Amino acid sequence: ENFFSISGDFSGKKVMITLGPTQEAIDPVRFISNHSSGKMGLAIAKAFRSRGAEVHLVCGPIALSIDPQSYRVYSVKSAQEMYEAAKGIHAQMDYCVFAAAVADYAPAQVASEKIKKSDPEMSILLKKNVDIALELGKSKRPGQVHVGFALETEKEEVHAKAKLDKKNFDLIVLNSARDEGAGFQHDTNRVKLIHRDGRIVDSGLKLKSEVAEMILEELKKAAVWV
Ligand code: CTP
Numbered sequence: 001e002n003f004f005s006i007s008g009d010f011s012g013k014k015v016m017i018t019l020g021p022t023q024e025a026i027d028p029v030r031f032i033s034n035h036s037s038g039k040m041g042l043a044i045a046k047a048f049r050s051r052g053a054e055v056h057l058v059c060g061p062i063a064l065s066i067d068p069q070s071y072r073v074y075s076v077k078s079a080q081e082m083y084e085a086a087k088g089i090h091a092q093m094d095y096c097v098f099a100a101a102v103a104d105y106a107p108a109q110v111a112s113e114k115i116k117k118s119d120p121e122m123s124i125l126l127k128k129n130v131d132i133a134l135e136l137g138k139s140k141r142p143g144q145v146h147v148g149f150a151l152e153t154e155k156e157e158v159h160a161k162a163k164l165d166k167k168n169f170d171l172i173v174l175n176s177a178r179d180e181g182a183g184f185q186h187d188t189n190r191v192k193l194i195h196r197d198g199r200i201v202d203s204g205l206k207l208k209s210e211v212a213e214m215i216l217e218e219l220k221k222a223a224v225w226v
C-alpha cells in the first residue's frame with residue numbers, strides 16, 4: 001500500500017465499507033436503483049481514515065467524489081458485482097460496514113437490446129439478489145466486527161434487532177424513515193445504534209460526520225481483540 005499512514009486509534013486496522021445504491025440492468029440503457037447518496041457510508045469512511053485505518057470502499061454508483069489517494073476504491077454497479085468485490089477482500093478486514101442500499105431484486109433477465117414499447121402494460125420479472133451482509137456474515141471470523149444498517153418504517157427496533165441476529169452483525173445502525181432531516185440525500189441523520197447485547201444508543205439529530213464518529217466509538221466497545 002502506498003497510502004500515507006495516519007496515526008490514530010484505528011491505526012493498523014483494515015476496514016471495508018459498502019456504500020451507495022446498486023444499479024440492476026433491465027436492458028442496455030435502463031436500470032432499477034434507489035435514492036441512496038452514499039453520504040453516510042462516506043462519512044464513516046472519513047472517520048475511520050482520519051483515525052488511522054486503511055479503508056477499502058466497495059462503492060455503487062454515486063455522485064460524490066472520493067479521494068483516490070486516501071481510499072482503495074472498488075467501483076461496482078450491480079449487487080452481484082458488489083458481492084464479488086466485497087467477498088474478494090473480506091477475509092483481510094478487521095471491520096466491515098454494510099452501508100450500501102443494495103437493490104433487493106434485479107430483473108431475472110437482462111434484455112440484450114433496448115426494449116421497444118408496444119403493449120399498454122408491461123411487466124418485468126424480478127429475482128432476489130444475493131444478500132451481501134448475510135453471506136459474508138457466515139464467514140465472519142473471531143475478532144472481525146460487522147456493522148449493518150436498517151431503514152424501517154414500523155416496529156423499528158424489533159425489525160432492526162432481527163436483522164442484526166440474522167446477519168450476524170455486532171452493531172446495527174437503525175434509520176427511522178419518520179425522522180425529519182434524516183436519511184437519504186441529507187447531510188444530517190438521526191439513528192439508533194443497537195448492540196448485539198441489546199444496548200441502544202440514540203444519536204439525536206446530528207451531522208452525518210458526527211454520527212459517524214459516534215458509530216466508531218460504539219464499535220470500539222463492540223470489538224473484542226483477542
Ligand atoms: N444488505 C446487503 N445485501 C442485500 C441487502 C441488504 O448487504 N442484498 C445489507 C444492507 O447493506 C444493510 C442490511 O443488509 O446493512 C439491511 O438492509 P435492509 O435493506 O434494511 O434489509 P433487508 O435484509 O434487505 O430487508 P428488507 O429490505 O426486506 O427490510
Ligand code: CA
Pocket residue numbers: 102103104
Ligand atoms: Ca432491503
